[in-house]
Amino acid sequence: MRISLIYAQNEDGAIGLAGPHPLPWHHPEDLERFKKLTMGKGLLMGMNTFDSLPRLLPGRFHFVLTRGKGLPRLGRLASVQFLNSISQAVLAAEELDMEELFVIGGASILNTMLGKADTIYRTMVLNTPLAKGELAKVHMPERGESPQWDKYKCVKTEYVEDRLVFLTYELKHQG
Numbered sequence: 001m002r003i004s005l006i007y008a009q010n011e012d013g014a015i016g017l018a019g020p021h022p023l024p025w026h027h028p029e030d031l032e033r034f035k036k037l038t039m040g041k042g043l044l045m046g047m048n049t050f051d052s053l054p055r056l057l058p059g060r061f062h063f064v065l066t067r068g069k070g071l072p073r074l075g076r077l078a079s080v081q082f083l084n085s086i087s088q089a090v091l092a093a094e095e096l097d098m099e100e101l102f103v104i105g106g107a108s109i110l111n112t113m114l115g116k117a118d119t120i121y122r123t124m125v126l127n128t129p130l131a132k133g134e135l136a137k138v139h140m141p142e143r144g145e146s147p148q149w150d151k152y153k154c155v156k157t158e159y160v161e162d163r164l165v166f167l168t169y170e171l172k173h174q175g
């Protein structure tokens, strides 16, 4: 099973607001790209990210990490499984024969999987002021801020005017 990270961040490295909040920007092209890449695949996310979704995402299986809060919801939803750890979630996705598991956030889960994922789909959000800018933000490290980034090479760069950059990275082959 392939494991991929997918996330968007602004020039300050913020991927969003701490807690269950909608994304602090609106870029339909990025949502389209997210939908196209993840359709039919598994999504791994934390409880705050799950609670920030407007609805369950059709055509995708949700693996949701919680150390307690979500567990009482176990078994209630057909396309959702609540799990206690990343390793449990990866195992569960393999058992369901997922072709690819997309790690979609939040920050600590993305960070844990940086260096382990095969592919990273990263969107740079430019020239976009944050909605609710006064709230605490969650960040992903830049290249240079985490040694894990050295394991990747950038294989594709696409621009959407001066607002978005879609970057794709692949894990370098060892040896």
Ligand SMILES: NC(=O)c1ccc[n+]([C@@H]2O[C@H](COP(=O)([O-])OP(=O)(O)OC[C@H]3O[C@@H](n4cnc5c(N)ncnc54)[C@H](OP(=O)(O)O)[C@@H]3O)[C@@H](O)[C@H]2O)c1
Pocket (backbone or CB within 6 Å): 006, 007, 008, 009, 014, 015, 016, 017, 018, 019, 020, 021, 022, 023, 024, 045, 046, 047, 048, 049, 050, 052, 065, 066, 067, 068, 069, 070, 083, 084, 085, 086, 104, 105, 106, 107, 108, 109, 138
């Ligand atoms: N820009 C993007 O691409 C992007 C992507 C995703 C999210 N976001 C934004 O990021 C924010 C949410 O991120 P966040 O970092 O605050 O939270 P998060 O990672 O989505 O959720 C944190 C919660 O997930 C559970 N959890 C996390 N790691 C776990 C682990 N290893 N094992 C078991 N449970 C674990 C815990 O839930 P319990 O408290 O239930 O135990 C924890 O409190 C939202 O504002 C969202 O909009 C942005």
